[in-house]
Amino acid sequence: MMYTAPIKDTKSSIVPPEHTCQRFTLAEVQSATRNFDETLVIGHGGFGRVYKCCKIGSVSKVAVKRLHAISNQGAHEFEAEVKVLSKLRHGNLVSLIGYCNEGKEMILVYEFMPNGTLEDHLHKADSALSWLQRLKICIGAARGLDYLHTGTSTQDGVIHRDVKTSNILLDTNFAAKISDFGLARVGPVDQTRTYVTTGVKRTFGYMDPCYFYTGKLTRKSDVYAFGVVLLEVLSGRKAVDSTLDEEQWGLAGWAQDQIKEGKLNQIMDRTLMGQISKKCLKEFASIASQCLRAQPKQRPTMAEVVFKLESLLSQERKRAKYFAGEGRFIYKVKSFLTSKSDFIAHYVWKSKNRSLRNFTFAELVRATNGFLDEHRNYFPASGESIYKGWVDEKTYAPKRCGVGLPMYVTKKEILTCKVLSFVK
Structure with missing residues (x-):
């Protein structure tokens, strides 16, 4: 039974000291972006625009996110992201290099991720990720979330609150890194007994129904959203797609029905045909289903998700190595005879x-x-x-x-x- 005393969610945000995160002047940012040159834009949304820069200060290859005045991500979210990311260092989290808060300008400077978002690679026709690549990406993202939840670098754990494929970025080697901490909340690590009471904020399609109806945010809300990410990775479908028949609009609900009926082939992305073993397909779908359980306490922790996904990757690698080795042996025998x-x-x-x-x-x-x-x-x-x-x-x-x-x-x-x- 969930403990009913909520953690007080104070909305105070403190800009960190200079040694943890660089503070850039507006002049430095303008110089790096050629006064916010449109040709440097690599992304945009409700928050504003993201620019690719070759250098700012002494740092090379960065992404500059400029929040515009009417952004949904206001001053509180801006400062929250600076505060959270400046304390966190992990290989599967996007590194915040610095920020600029001058006049009306709110600007964040991140490490540049050359392969864009997981969302781009899943839903654009000119991109194709293999099954092994997708598994590795899922594992990387899960490790990043586990690090946030366990409070490894802070006294308290962090709830991301906006887990989705567009917030999973890919570096040069397609390693996954969690990004966008504007909605993150900090709270004690004991995720089975505590929750944060907040205004409901999250992207539709990834939202934990329990959080939506009660406003009680736990780390298991991130687990639910990650379950949707797993289904997106497996199916190649968007979390919400109104171009499909009405019963298929929401990926989570539709996919869970298919899983219950044993129709796993209906879910699988056709570009993955022949790449996934039946055992792996069944177990991967099972992990996603566990993450999407209605009761938060019945969902696995991210540490458990990491363990299960790593086990699947190990099995698939052995399978690929076995078939490749057997094929080379047959080729040698054939060449001899x-x-x-x-x-x-x-x-x-x-x-x-x-x-x-x-x-x-x-x-x-x-x-x-x-x-x-x-x-x-x-x-x-x-x-x-x-x-x-x-x-x-x-x-x-x-x-x-x-x-x-x-x-x-x-x-x-x-x-x-x-x-x-x-x-x-």
């Missing part, structure tokens, strides 16, 4: 008023990046391998890895047996 191998590769694209494209072997090699093992699933019983490749949406010409229309290529290896005679 034969002087020639025939490869049959075909790609069938079903579409109205379109004829089938006859690919040359060279085109298929380019489209699959040389039949790269990373994009391969091998089936020993049939001697077939299925590779993922990419082609231009209109011309079907081969494209580089991850760009264009995904396709699947089946390559069948036909062994030619020879009789070896030995002379005594």
